Amino acid sequence: MGRCDTCPYGVISAAFLKIALLTYATKPRGSVIHTLELAEALHRLGHQPCVFALDKTGQGFGRSLLSKVALVPASPCDQGIEALIQQRIGEFVRYFQQHRDRYDIYHAQDCLSANALAQLRDQGQLPHFVRTVHHIEAFQSPYLQDCQEKSIRLPDRCLCVSDYWQKELEQRYGIQPFRVFNGVDWQRFSAPPENVSDLKAELGLTGQPIYLTVGGIEPRKNSLRLLQAFAQVLPHLPQAQLVIAGGATLFDYEDYRADFFAAVAELGIDARSLILPGIIPDAQLPALYHAAAGFVFPSLKEGWGLVVLEAIAAGLPVLTANQTPFTEYLSPQTACLVDPNDTDQIAQGMLNLAQPQTVNAWVTASRSLRDRYRWQDTAQLHLTLYTQLLFPQ
Known part of the structure; x- marks a missing residue:
């Protein structure tokens, strides 16, 4: 391993990593775009990311990507939002149970995929996982609020994209998330x-x-x-x-x-x-x-x-x-x-x-x-955090 003098968290790995990045959709929302751009930047740095995305249409992201993409089939649900979320979590879980390709890092970009990874970790399907908190919703539903709580408290490493949400996570949950940042192409x-x-x-x-x-x-x-x-x-x-x-x-x-x-x-x-x-x-x-x-x-x-x-x-x-x-x-x-x-x-x-x-x-x-905001720098910071999780000192 070498050292990154410009990265605030220190040591990074010189070897390539296999990284599973999970996102809840293929449509261009903020956390989805963050996932795609992070994957592309990680690929350019010589690593092997794969984006796992729930996909209702089978049409994917509508753009060509350098990194691998795995579309997770998502079926319709007309039984309300709680049933929909429960179904989507289950679709992720079943997909990874059936596809046994292993990754060094499993990284959820939203509440839904984080709950799926938590279940898979409890089943012994993976050793640990990371979650990025982009923002916190004010859910009225006890079920949705519980899903959100679990998605924040259960990951082995929690990241966030702004100083504001870093402070909110510290105050509300008593955790100290690692601050990353976004970029733009x-x-x-x-x-x-x-x-x-x-x-x-x-x-x-x-x-x-x-x-x-x-x-x-x-x-x-x-x-x-x-x-x-x-x-x-x-x-x-x-x-x-x-x-x-x-x-x-x-x-x-x-x-x-x-x-x-x-x-x-x-x-x-x-x-x-x-x-x-x-x-x-x-x-x-x-x-x-x-x-x-x-x-x-x-x-x-x-x-x-x-x-x-x-x-x-x-x-x-x-x-x-x-x-x-x-x-x-x-x-x-x-x-x-x-x-x-x-x-x-x-x-x-x-x-x-x-x-x-x-x-x-x-x-x-x-x-x-x-x-100041480039995806390559964002990816390099993520690699530092991934490596610290894989090789704790």
Whole structure:
């Protein structure tokens, strides 16, 4: 073994590792993208990662990957969210019981896969496992809360992606998680793709300016306040469009979505102004960023906010919440930071994103993030932590 002078945790292994990375879906959510990019970076460093993903469609991730991928069949379930989670955990468990290929590290990226690995460890199928906590949900269901508790307390090593969640885990659970960080594929998102015009035509993106957010309609994304703020913007910028892309989640947020669409009708926002394309194929995501004029993400709670870094890599000015974890890597010089609970502030921030001089200053300053958040550095830090688990001193 050698030593990594730039890694805060010390020793890393020179030999390659076989690493199983588990994620709950193939659709592009934050923790899913984190899993894929970590796997790609580990592969480039000479290791052998394999991404195990629950897949309802059999279509995979919609992008070519260097690392191995194993799609875990996931069947429909119409018996409610608790039954769905229980079924998904069971699908992971049964898959690994049937496929006996061994890995040096088993790493869960979510609550669901962590519960599956805990069961497999108890059965003697694997010696230990790691879990990354991206954020903690406020579940009302005792069953879901118990799943979350187990997924945090039972891993042999717990990681998290921000200072905020590191402190939360210490205070709530009395554990000391290891702090890792996210990155962004700067090259992939910075170059304008050839299909920008085609995508704009396909989605009806003719507005000026075009505001983009990624993550779908749900409470923690603050979708309703964003919509209300956009309604305040329209009298000043009547040609503006708001694009809310995404929406792949285990939870349907039916009541919240009903309130959202009731507000659309009440505010008189028409179909030309509000664009809801649903899940955007991962291959088209860079083009979507380049089709927009500004990225608006006043989220109430995030693990990190990978889409913010992707937007910055694409050269967009960003509006986001003036709170952690965003303020761990952003400042008033690099982004428009607003109180996510204040609709008026969000609206004024959106108007500021239409001011060229202000926008240019944010975009220029945010370029400094390029050298600070790279997936290769993230992967190297993970390797250090993996090796410490495998070879404790």
